[in-house]
Amino acid sequence: RKEVEQDPGPFNVPEGATVAFNCTYSNSASQSFFWYRQDCRKEPKLLMSVYSSGNEDGRFTAQLNRASQYISLLIRDSKLSDSATYLCVVPAKAAGNKLTFGGGTRVLVKP
Amino acid sequence: DAGVTQSPTHLIKTRGQQVTLRCSPKSGHDTVSWYQQALGQGPQFIFQYYEEEERQRGNFPDRFSGHQFPNYSSELNVNALLLGDSALYLCASSLGGPGYGYTFGSGTRLTVV
DSSP states (O other), X not given: OOSEEEXXXXXXXXXXXXXXXXXXXXXXXXXXEEXXXXXXXXXXXXXXXXXXXXXXXXXXXXXXXXXXTEEEEEEXXXXXXXXXXXXXXXXXGGGTTEEEEOOOEEEEEEO | OOOOEEEOSEEEEOTTOOEEEEEEOOTTOOEEEEXXXXXXXXXXXXXXXXXXXXXXXXXXOTTEEEEEOTTSOEEEEEOSXXXXXXXXXXXXXXXXXXXXXXXXXXXXXXXXX
């Protein structure tokens, strides 16, 4: 089993709709998680941090389910500019906080 | 406030050659981590440098080596290039070794032919 797994998508989303996708992780000791956004051929950029049960920032909501070892990202009122790959990231606290990335979920928002 | 700077932005090399990629961390950061991102995949951790020493290493062969200089900048060297080394190489800087607050550079796209 991979340390961090994501549905690669793509998720084709009508503009204005809601989309949600999950990320599963294997290390039950993980305490914090990140969602990064990566545009085509660009570097990843931090979207949200998740330290407890969840976090909300505008149209974006991240939730953590420790029992089932997954985090989710929900995007409400999708904009065309939300089209990107969303990377789930788990820092390894016992290993110098190296970041373990999932393979990414591609989201395409269409008019 | 300068972010993370990587050079070159693009590079084409031939199999068997050697390559050196460079990274200048964000101002105030002292730790540099390198990641390899193949097309369609998430970034994979190569290694991390802090206080001029390699602190952590991912599952990469010894052909991948690095260095950190006193000014915190870093180099990634790859010897005996393989076609499979073609990827986007990302540098991320942070503060204080095992810390958070990673900032990524825009990467070096390496193509091996």
